[in-house]
Amino acid sequence: MSDAILEVRELSVEYLTRGEPAQAVADVSLELAAGEFLGVVGESGCGKSTLLFAIAQLLSPPAEISRGEVVFKGQNMVQMTEKQLRSVRWKDYSVVMQSAMNALNPVKSIAAQFADAMRAHGTRAKADITKRSREVLELVGIDPVHLSSFPHQLSGGMRQRAMIAMALLFSPELILMDEPTSALDVVAQRSLMVQIKELQRELGFAIVFVTHDMSLVSHFSDRLVVMYAGQVAELGPTREVFDAPMHPYTVGLLEAFPSIYGPRVHLDGIPGSPPDLAALPSGCRFHPRCARCAPACSTTVPELYAVAGREVRCLLYSAGRKGAAAVPGAAGARERAVDDETRSDA
Numbered sequence: 001m002s003d004a005i006l007e008v009r010e011l012s013v014e015y016l017t018r019g020e021p022a023q024a025v026a027d028v029s030l031e032l033a034a035g036e037f038l039g040v041v042g043e044s045g046c047g048k049s050t051l052l053f054a055i056a057q058l059l060s061p062p063a064e065i066s067r068g069e070v071v072f073k074g075q076n077m078v079q080m081t082e083k084q085l086r087s088v089r090w091k092d093y094s095v096v097m098q099s100a101m102n103a104l105n106p107v108k109s110i111a112a113q114f115a116d117a118m119r120a121h122g123t124r125a126k127a128d129i130t131k132r133s134r135e136v137l138e139l140v141g142i143d144p145v146h147l148s149s150f151p152h153q154l155s156g157g158m159r160q161r162a163m164i165a166m167a168l169l170f171s172p173e174l175i176l177m178d179e180p181t182s183a184l185d186v187v188a189q190r191s192l193m194v195q196i197k198e199l200q201r202e203l204g205f206a207i208v209f210v211t212h213d214m215s216l217v218s219h220f221s222d223r224l225v226v227m228y229a230g231q232v233a234e235l236g237p238t239r240e241v242f243d244a245p246m247h248p249y250t251v252g253l254l255e256a257f258p259s260i261y262g263p264r265v266h267l268d269g270i271p272g273s274p275p276d277l278a279a280l281p282s283g284c285r286f287h288p289r290c291a292r293c294a295p296a297c298s299t300t301v302p303e304l305y306a307v308a309g310r311e312v313r314c315l316l317y318s319a320g321r322k323g324a325a326a327v328p329g330a331a332g333a334r335e336r337a338v339d340d341e342t343r344s345d346a
């Protein structure tokens, strides 16, 4: 893809703790085109944040990139020095964290934090700083009077918006977002998602958006990466993945989150929980929890198979078993989910 602004190539990240190193990101490859919205989904503990931080070059010990490249605008960032990275980070790409309460400095006003960020990148004139700070706040729908507010004086939704405003200060081409809406209630989540999408349309930046809630990105992302135990389980256009999930893990995730609109009910989409990275199952990492597990799944490690414009790491789709690829589509899965939802409402 020639217009890719981000290419992640065979990226692996290990946490070097006592005993065996735990591989939290295992051989992940993906591409992002300019202006594209890529969703990264999976249960908690699947390596989504680690992947995002590895892309942002923000990992710190005990985490370490053990292999692979992160090529952003033609340059491998894994090999950049901290000084080189500082000139790119915030200017060409920025990061929005899960909790603005942690990411923002509680004892500084929004204006002071924006000013610090701008001065760090060479904007010195006070008038320029004020002008740009007002502009970005207005972009996210916050009245510029709040420049003098401190983070605790803003609501949760406003703080997240202020974080996004800060990420927009230099009009980056890429924004990496780690569950930026997860601290908010469902209504605020939804409105922030709509706003992020509008900003993207208006300003044209690309997004990598990490969330454990697959339904959250269903209407917003162009493509979806489903992660399981550090690996890509499935990757493809969002609509197609929702309409006809291929990997049994994706099918389970869809059943676990039936709808963004209805009441949140637990549907037991997938029994059990993700594996301990230091003691991974043999064969397919998902096989102990898989509804479609076959004997080969505990002995054979599945590759990422290319099927109909998608990538899927499941033996059902290995070349020799193409005939077996008739996983029930999402239509079925979603009908079942809706039934269940109605039943638990009653």
Ligand SMILES: Nc1ncnc2c1ncn2[C@@H]1O[C@H](COP(=O)(O)OP(=O)(O)O)[C@@H](O)[C@H]1O
Residues within 6 Å of the ligand: 015, 017, 022, 024, 042, 043, 044, 045, 046, 047, 048, 049, 050, 051, 062, 277
């Ligand atoms: N500081 C750490 N030290 C050791 N292991 C870690 C650390 N942070 C995360 N991990 C491990 O890496 C895995 C992936 O974590 P994370 O990237 O936070 O997942 P997600 O964002 O999908 O919830 C987890 O299983 C966790 O055990």
Ligand SMILES: [Mg+2]
Residues within 6 Å of the ligand: 048, 049, 050
């Ligand atoms: Mg996370």
